[in-house]
Amino acid sequence: MSDLKLTNIGKSFGKVEVLHGIDLTIRSGEFVALLGASGCGKTTLLRIVAGLDSVGSGKVEIGGTDVTDLPPEKRDIAMMFQSYALLPHMSVAENVRFPLRMRRQGARSEQAARVKAALETVRLAHLAERMPRQLSGGQQQRVALARAIVSDPKVLLLDEPLSNLDARLREEMQVELIDIHRRIGLTTLFVTHDQDEALSLSDRVVLMNAGGIEQEAAPRDIYDAPATAYASSFLGAANLLPAEISGGQARLADGQTLAVPAGTGAGAATLALRQENIDIGPDGSLTATVVTRVYLGARHRYILDLAGQRISVLAPASVMLEPGSAVRIGIAPDRIRVLPA
Amino acid sequence: MVRAVPGWVRIGAWIFVLLAALFLLAPLIVVMGVSVSEAQFIAFPPKGFSLRWYEKALNSPAYVDAFWLSLRLAALVTVSACILGGAAAIGLSRARRSGGVVETFFLSPLVLPSIIFAIGLLMVWSAIFGPTSFHALWLAHTVVALPYVIRTTLAVLAERDPHLEEAARTMGATRLQRLWFVTLPQCRPGLLAGAFFAFNISFDEAVLSLFLRNPNLVTLPVQIYGQLEFSPDPTVAAVSTLMILITVALMLILERMLGLTRFASG
Numbered sequence A: 001m002s003d004l005k006l007t008n009i010g011k012s013f014g015k016v017e018v019l020h021g022i023d024l025t026i027r028s029g030e031f032v033a034l035l036g037a038s039g040c041g042k043t044t045l046l047r048i049v050a051g052l053d054s055v056g057s058g059k060v061e062i063g064g065t066d067v068t069d070l071p072p073e074k075r076d077i078a079m080m081f082q083s084y085a086l087l088p089h090m091s092v093a094e095n096v097r098f099p100l101r102m103r104r105q106g107a108r109s110e111q112a113a114r115v116k117a118a119l120e121t122v123r124l125a126h127l128a129e130r131m132p133r134q135l136s137g138g139q140q141q142r143v144a145l146a147r148a149i150v151s152d153p154k155v156l157l158l159d160e161p162l163s164n165l166d167a168r169l170r171e172e173m174q175v176e177l178i179d180i181h182r183r184i185g186l187t188t189l190f191v192t193h194d195q196d197e198a199l200s201l202s203d204r205v206v207l208m209n210a211g212g213i214e215q216e217a218a219p220r221d222i223y224d225a226p227a228t229a230y231a232s233s234f235l236g237a238a239n240l241l242p243a244e245i246s247g248g249q250a251r252l253a254d255g256q257t258l259a260v261p262a263g264t265g266a267g268a269a270t271l272a273l274r275q276e277n278i279d280i281g282p283d284g285s286l287t288a289t290v291v292t293r294v295y296l297g298a299r300h301r302y303i304l305d306l307a308g309q310r311i312s313v314l315a316p317a318s319v320m321l322e323p324g325s326a327v328r329i330g331i332a333p334d335r336i337r338v339l340p341a
Numbered sequence B: 001m002v003r004a005v006p007g008w009v010r011i012g013a014w015i016f017v018l019l020a021a022l023f024l025l026a027p028l029i030v031v032m033g034v035s036v037s038e039a040q041f042i043a044f045p046p047k048g049f050s051l052r053w054y055e056k057a058l059n060s061p062a063y064v065d066a067f068w069l070s071l072r073l074a075a076l077v078t079v080s081a082c083i084l085g086g087a088a089a090i091g092l093s094r095a096r097r098s099g100g101v102v103e104t105f106f107l108s109p110l111v112l113p114s115i116i117f118a119i120g121l122l123m124v125w126s127a128i129f130g131p132t133s134f135h136a137l138w139l140a141h142t143v144v145a146l147p148y149v150i151r152t153t154l155a156v157l158a159e160r161d162p163h164l165e166e167a168a169r170t171m172g173a174t175r176l177q178r179l180w181f182v183t184l185p186q187c188r189p190g191l192l193a194g195a196f197f198a199f200n201i202s203f204d205e206a207v208l209s210l211f212l213r214n215p216n217l218v219t220l221p222v223q224i225y226g227q228l229e230f231s232p233d234p235t236v237a238a239v240s241t242l243m244i245l246i247t248v249a250l251m252l253i254l255e256r257m258l259g260l261t262r263f264a265s266g
Helices: A042-050 A092-102 A108-121 A137-149 A167-184 A195-201 A219-224 A229-234 B007-035 B052-059 B061-094 B099-110 B114-129 B134-158 B163-170 B175-203 B207-212 B220-230 B235-265
Strands: A004-013 A016-026 A031-035 A057-062 A077-080 A155-159 A187-192 A204-209 A212-217 A239-246 A249-251 A257-259 A267-273 A286-295 A299-306 A309-316 A326-330 A337-340
Touching (some): A016 A212, A031 A042, A077 A137, A092 B175, A167 A195, A204 A219, A212 A219, A212 A229, A229 A267, B061 B175, B099 B134, B114 B134
Parallel strands (some): A031 A187, A031 A204, A155 A187
Antiparallel strands (some): A204 A212, A239 A249, A249 A257
């Protein structure tokens, strides 16, 4: 049993409320991403689970035990820091052995075996005797990961662990993290501001906004069916347009109409349109004006003016439109997400 | 394009540097020269070559006793200044608001004239404990050596990764374990440098030692001063040269240790 349960967590720094009413349960072995913009409280929530910050209100349970008032050293957790926080005066092997040594887990020979196994998991066994400063950023990152998993903690906490790596290494480490998690199955809470990272790594995405949970769902569901305007704009940069719904049609601010999914309730609403789901072509039912064209290599991004509002549209690189020209656009009804106004 | 420094300016700068170095080294050269002179009196340039003044110094109970006293004192001051200064630096590096005031207080011996501290300490000590003792000297030297240890240790602590200690907590390290395995290793280069300063400050401190001396409590600098005042002969220069050599030796040892520490801690 190593599930993590947060009940009604609240936290303020002075007069500033950073978290309120957080309820979250993470099943044993689940990989959950805490996603949000900077300042949304996701790192504070992670630090509360670690015990590095105290709660203002609420309860933290790990494996069925209330740990709300336990200091971090008494909680059976491991945390990986954004800066890796390797001890500079200790070798790689000594760093990885550190949690076992501090907690007096096992005899020396057993510790050595576990250190070796952890380093093999991150494919760094050959660098065990190096000092941290002799390693590259990616290698240091993997030492930190080995150190986090060596003590077999009940909960593994990762604080933006990939943000200090360059793009290529980051993708490599994402694959490796998925692989390692599949093999050892630790309950993992992962903080990130990168939606791609959250979607690609986790079993479940918890989107945070202004100190609360905006939506939590499996990656596919939260992307395809965002529950709120914030969720749809944060995940995949959706275009949000106010509209008036009646009889299966949405009327935009300038009077243009487009079909929405059958059965959509009448009244004021917000349409969320993903930039990759908008088609440019003569069959489109809407007219817009080209504002800007951005060349992205494989594609063009167009900024269009639709009903007095700027929207972003992705088009193949072969589609060449000049700024100022009028263009027809369309969108399949089942690709439109209708949100409350 | 950056204009090159004209040749005459560079030559002028080199002459200035050489003169400054000469000015700094000249006294040492004079003292070392005098110490190997054959002449009875302190005179430069030296006449002939002889090690007799070294022999005389090493056979003089006054010098030898003073040397052992100074050495014992400097060693103990090094230990006490490092313990107190290290603890103060660790505390100050964590202090938030009131830290600045406390730091200024700890560093005040740097700016306070030591003669005033010497007079004050002598009066207080006499009033409470009577005659001065080794402990009075130990206390006095520790106070003036403390700021150096605090400064050097604070400097290395300012550069540390603030997450290291939190990381250690998440790995199960208790308060004592964090001090021993995380904080102290981080302080190490600063403490070593501070120890070097503390030893040297105590070993050649003269003002406090002069005020607190008694017939049984004469440190090496006080002995040298007394000798110069009453019966100057090149023995003084021989002893001074030995002091210089000890300092240089310490510096070399420390450089090796610090160099090794850097190698080990990155």
